[in-house]
Amino acid sequence: MADHLYKEPILTLRDISMQFGGEVILRDISLDVLNVVRPGVSQGQVVGFYGRSGIGKSVLCRIIAGLLPPSTGTVLVADPQRPVCPGDVGFVQQRYPLFNHRTLLDNLLVAAGRKHSPADAKAKAEEFLTRFDLAPHRRKYPAMLSGGQRQRAAIAQQLLCSEHLIILDEPFSGLDIAMIDEVKKIILEVTTLDELNTVVIVSHDLATTTALSDTLWLLGPERDAAGQLLPGATISKKHQYNVADMGLAWQPGIQAKPAFVQLIEHLKDEIRKA
Amino acid sequence: MLKDLFVPNAKPRPSVFLTMVACQVLFLLLLWLFYPLQLFPTLGEVLASFKDLVTTQGLIQELWASLTTALGALAIATVLALLISYLTALPFFRPIAYAASKMRYLTLTGLTFFMALMLSSGHQVKLSVLVFGATVYLVTGMTSVILTTTQEEMDHARTLGMSEWRSFYEVVVLGKLDEMLEVVRQNFAIIWTMITLVETLYQSEGGIGLLLYKQNRYLHLAGVVAIQLVILGTGALQDYVFAFLRRMFFPYSELTVAK
Ligand SMILES: Nc1ncnc2c1ncn2[C@@H]1O[C@H](COP(=O)(O)OP(=O)(O)OP(=O)(O)O)[C@@H](O)[C@H]1O
Numbered sequence: 001m002a003d004h005l006y007k008e009p010i011l012t013l014r015d016i017s018m019q020f021g022g023e024v025i026l027r028d029i030s031l032d033v034l035n036v037v038r039p040g041v042s043q044g045q046v047v048g049f050y051g052r053s054g055i056g057k058s059v060l061c062r063i064i065a066g067l068l069p070p071s072t073g074t075v076l077v078a079d080p081q082r083p084v085c086p087g088d089v090g091f092v093q094q095r096y097p098l099f100n101h102r103t104l105l106d107n108l109l110v111a112a113g114r115k116h117s118p119a120d121a122k123a124k125a126e127e128f129l130t131r132f133d134l135a136p137h138r139r140k141y142p143a144m145l146s147g148g149q150r151q152r153a154a155i156a157q158q159l160l161c162s163e164h165l166i167i168l169d170e171p172f173s174g175l176d177i178a179m180i181d182e183v184k185k186i187i188l189e190v191t192t193l194d195e196l197n198t199v200v201i202v203s204h205d206l207a208t209t210t211a212l213s214d215t216l217w218l219l220g221p222e223r224d225a226a227g228q229l230l231p232g233a234t235i236s237k238k239h240q241y242n243v244a245d246m247g248l249a250w251q252p253g254i255q256a257k258p259a260f261v262q263l264i265e266h267l268k269d270e271i272r273k274a
Numbered sequence: 275m276l277k278d279l280f281v282p283n284a285k286p287r288p289s290v291f292l293t294m295v296a297c298q299v300l301f302l303l304l305l306w307l308f309y310p311l312q313l314f315p316t317l318g319e320v321l322a323s324f325k326d327l328v329t330t331q332g333l334i335q336e337l338w339a340s341l342t343t344a345l346g347a348l349a350i351a352t353v354l355a356l357l358i359s360y361l362t363a364l365p366f367f368r369p370i371a372y373a374a375s376k377m378r379y380l381t382l383t384g385l386t387f388f389m390a391l392m393l394s395s396g397h398q399v400k401l402s403v404l405v406f407g408a409t410v411y412l413v414t415g416m417t418s419v420i421l422t423t424t425q426e427e428m429d430h431a432r433t434l435g436m437s438e439w440r441s442f443y444e445v446v447v448l449g450k451l452d453e454m455l456e457v458v459r460q461n462f463a464i465i466w467t468m469i470t471l472v473e474t475l476y477q478s479e480g481g482i483g484l485l486l487y488k489q490n491r492y493l494h495l496a497g498v499v500a501i502q503l504v505i506l507g508t509g510a511l512q513d514y515v516f517a518f519l520r521r522m523f524f525p526y527s528e529l530t531v532a533k
């Protein structure tokens with residue numbers, strides 16, 4: 001199928017491993033996210049990132065975001081590729097931190113101010129408030145918001161100031177169906193806005209996330225030739241899925257197709273085995 | 275209603291609660307009135323002595339003099355302590371904060387002696403002793419507030435593209451200003467304990483400490499109690515003002531507290 005091809009690298013992980021005080025968490029992770037090009041669309045990249053709880057997904061996210069130096073290896077971003085610095089990659093952390101001393105609107109404004117002039121920042125912040133159903137709460141402090149509202153606010157904050165790369169650590173947990181749809185819509189919008197925009201979604205919701213993705217990573221433990229469990233988790237070649245090449249990416253209503261259902265079942269089995 | 279007063283974490287109506295407090299105070303006063311302790315002055319004696327202190331010895335003026343000195347010292351100490359604690363962001367300055375906080379253990383008397391050697395006027399000695407004493411306590415409280423900053427908070431600021439300094443300013447300086455005010459409130463009391471002592475050493479400027487000292491010296495127990503009560507009242511008022519300021523400037527600061 002020639003409906004898409006791959007160009008320059010956007011995100012590269014080379015031999016990443018991570019230990020905390022001798023405990024190996026991640027081992028030998030090498031990944032490439034390439035700019036996928038489809039004729040007629042500015043198609044960004046979406047990576048679904050799975051793995052058992054406690055396996056090291058959030059740790060890898062922090063490494064990719066440049067917040068945690070890995071024990072070995074490098075993360076490269078941008079074009080031409082260079083080592084990542086904090087701020088290069090937007091990262092919505094699992095517990096949705098916001099500035100507790102600022103109102104919701106202020107939280108968005110301080111983020112929008114990074115890329116926009118004050119007037120534009122105001123307009124952008126207002127736009128996100130409306131889109132995420134947060135407009136009536138603009139004057140509230142984060143402590144007064146519901147869990148889902150905080151989460152949307154945190155996502156909006158990162159979207160307002162991120163460059164091309166953004167990581168969402170469990171963006172669907174705790175949201176109702178309408179809001180999941182809204183977040184899905186926004187991810188689609190972000191990734192079709194610019195050729196280079198790339199979203200990594202950490203999630204336990206396989207169906208929702210896979211339907212959005214063109215690439216999947218599955219982080220899990222591995223056995224050596226003798227069948228012994230190796231310390232630390234990795235994303236082996238076998239566990240890097242190219243959904244686009246399978247012909248299962250970028251299609252609305254994909255979730256009903258037998259091939260998609262099969263893929264989900266396969267992923268579930270792989271995760272259970274881990 | 276009344277039994278609410280003995281249920282854990284209950285929220286009695288404000289009117290009920292205030293009535294209860296009034297009854298407790300009244301009970302204490304009655305106890306004092308009808309069961310005088312042997313040495314302890316009676317309520318009547320204390321009141322008489324209070325009247326005398328106000329009319330003939332200028333209690334109000336002395337209180338005002340002490341209060342302004344205390345506030346001045348607190349202001350200087352707060353600025354100094356904030357500076358020292360914020361500078362802990364730079365490894366170079368960390369030993370200074372550490373040393374400053376350990377100076378809490380220095381005794382006031384020895385300190386006063388040194389200050390007196392270095393400075394000429396009594397007023398300067400008084401002020402610098404107060405500033406020094408308050409600063410070391412404030413630095414201790416403030417650095418411990420700064421140490422509550424979490425990795426998540428700092429990472430959040432960094433992912434928004436803020437530089438290290440900007441992240442520090444946003445999360446530690448702006449984000450914890452309300453807690454710093456609380457540290458200042460808690461440590462204001464230290465200044466009061468010091469001021470009464472320092473005023474007796476440098477008597478030229480008077481102050482409520484000197485007044486207290488004189489009452490002590492002439493064994494005017496009723497006067498001592500009266501002055502102590504005045505200081506207690508001033509302290510309570512101060513606490514109230516600080517709480518008010520905190521609510522006014524940092525409306526977010528008590529949102530997560532259990533009510
Ligand atoms: N700073 C640290 N020091 C020591 N161990 C750590 C540290 N941070 C994470 N770990 C360990 O690394 C492992 C992976 O943690 P991580 O938060 O990445 O899990 P996760 O895959 O995101 O799980 P979940 O799906 O539950 O969020 C855990 O066992 C955790 O205890």
Ligand SMILES: [Mg+2]
Nearest residue numbers: 057058094169
């Ligand atoms: Mg996690």
